[in-house]
Amino acid sequence: MIKEKLPFYRDPEFWFILAYNLVILYLYITGRVDPHFVIWAYYLQSVYIGLQYVVHSFIYTKRTTGSIFPLKKMSMTFFFVVHYGLFHFVYFVFLVVMSAKSEDVVNLIDYIKLTLGFLAVNLLFFAVREALPTTPVHKAPSFLLPYARIAPIHIFIIVGMNADFILDGFTIFILLKIFFDMVVYAFTGGEQREA
Template sequence: MSINNQPQRNLFSDPSLWLLLFSNIITIFFATKEGWNLSTIMWIYWFQNITIGLFNFIRILQLKEFSTKGFKINGQPAQPTQGTKKFTAFFFLFHYGFFHFVYFIFLLTGTFTKSYGQSLNSIEFKYIFITALIFFINHLFSYFYNRPRDTKKQNIGSLMFYPYARIIPMHLTIILGSFFISALPFFLVLKTFSDAVMHIIEHKVLRKGEE
């Protein structure tokens, strides 16, 4: 049966959710086993953010049916046209990209972690690459698995702002964890929970609201 004909799938039968949980569990395992510092963890989640933004940009461009309810451009109600879709996609790409460029500079200069005496030399680049790749594969699978439903019945405004709503609780959790380094694994578990909840909201709640 086509995926398109299964709009009411059981939540726990969603392999993209389980793969997301697995990706986070792998990160927690390595972080605990190898005693990662905060810099390494923040770099990993920076790469995850970039991956989330990339696929969200593609999702906006590939929308076939979408709503513009409550969405305005230059103070005017937006119309559900191809022009609106392209403008929204590239505006998101610029804004989200600039936000993460600034974030990148902070990470590169150690602004977030200098109080812990951490530097680029203390970062586990090998593990950053491995876990970033795992998260990329996770979001790539999620994109293709959910694409038949994600290309229709979406509110383009909600879709554009969703990545920000997803990464804010993720990083608040990590930053709070930085004040309790010994309890960082616990905060990584909370981050995993936040990640899963926002994934469900993205692919279940927001879509349901447009049906």
């Protein structure tokens, strides 16, 4: 049984990735969002990517073995949660420090809530879609893929402490982020069907 990828335009995940990044680009270019806010959107997307990996891992294990027990089958997933979670806790601290310079904390909180809502809806859609019995069983999720997809935001957060330097090239960063997300999706994502 050979599986082939369906065209990218038939996968809702592709459109979510593209829309999420284009909305961020639009809000930044039109000046509706402070650049420090945009970093929060990418941070939350990074957390979302990690959650998506965990959900995919549980669903894959359940569908291929019939159960997630014994839990030792999930050891890599649990390691990922701890490792990825600690990295994101540290990045959270960096972002709080960077955002402390922003005078408009109330708008930042509203922006974070909207971003979290957008990501939560997509994660729910992804989990339900993957858990349906009619959904084809995809290959095991790659442990390294979440790290690869979030490389641009990690670099930006690390370099972003010097905000005056980085904001000049922020539009270029966003465009590179969109490009990187699409390339990673092209090689690893997508719906499959039996050929």
